[in-house]
Amino acid sequence: MRNIVVCACVALGVVAGPVFADEEGPWSGKIGLGYLAATGNVDNEALNAEAGVNWDGQRWHHGLSGKAIGRTESKKTTAESYKLAYDAKFDMTDRTYLFGLIDYNKDRFSSYTQQIFEVAGVGHRLIMTEKHKLNVELGGGLTQNDLADGSSQDEGTARASGDYTWQISENASFMQKLAVNWSSSNTYTESVTGLRAGIIGNVGLAVSYTVKNNSSVV
Incomplete structure (x- = not known):
């Protein structure tokens, strides 16, 4: 089998974001938390949390x-995943930048x-309007992978990515990465689709859908 979706999830929760933001300062951040429970013949629970600065x-x-x-399903864990990412950008012009x-x-x-990617490259802001923003990036680097059968892969990697945001209204936005x-x-592919609607102040409701795919399956 060459294609399999290894993680597909829907996250629904009340988020507070940005948690802190100074209009005159460089810092901003957000925190999100979602929980879903269903009881009956089978008890299901789903929890997701995310944070960023x-x-x-x-x-x-x-x-x-x-x-x-x-x-969890009937007190048995059926999904457990973690993600941590750091990125840095240096603007060459208003639209073009270097990234790592x-x-x-x-x-x-x-x-x-387990999969780790270290990548450096160049990015470009294709669209920069009040309502629409689209960034594309192309780069290369290294990847280290641990497989379920106990083997590992350490090799070079090439990466292409896109990040689109649509500010639908003052209190609603759509994003696609x-x-x-x-x-x-x-070949590892990750797609994140999200919709956020403000409720009051910095508190809002967010819905996101994440799909991860590895072309090689062991």
């Missing part, structure tokens, strides 16, 4: 984010139990 200077931009997802990132993924129930990492042994 950003620092934006005149030319330098830094971002650190983390996410955890868990699910470290992307750590751990999934207890995937054929790839897509990243593809190619290596000689595997």
Whole structure:
């Protein structure tokens, strides 16, 4: 089998974000939490949490984010994954920038139990309007993978990604992120689709859908 979706999840929760933001300062952040429970013949629980912090200077931009997802069915764990990512950008012009990132993924129930990517490259802001923003990036680097059968892969990787945001209204926004990492042994694809609506102040309701795919399955 060449294609399999190893993680598909829907997260629904009340989020507070940005948790802190100074209009005259470079710092901003957000926290999100979602929980879903269903009881009956089978008891199901799903929990997801995410947090992020950003620092934006005149030319330098830094971002650190983390996410955890868990699910149980009849008190048996059926999903458990973690993600931690750091990225840095340096503006060459208003639209073009250099970037570097470290992307750590751990999934207890995937054929790839751990995947780490270190990538550097160039990005370009294709669309920069009040309502629409689209960034694309292309780069290369290294990847280290641990597989469920106990083997490992350490090899070079190429990466292409896109990040689109649509500010629908003052209190509602849509986002779509897509990243593809190619290596000689595997192609890893991650897609994140999200919709956020403000409720009051910095508190809002967020719905997101994440799909992860590894082309090589053990």
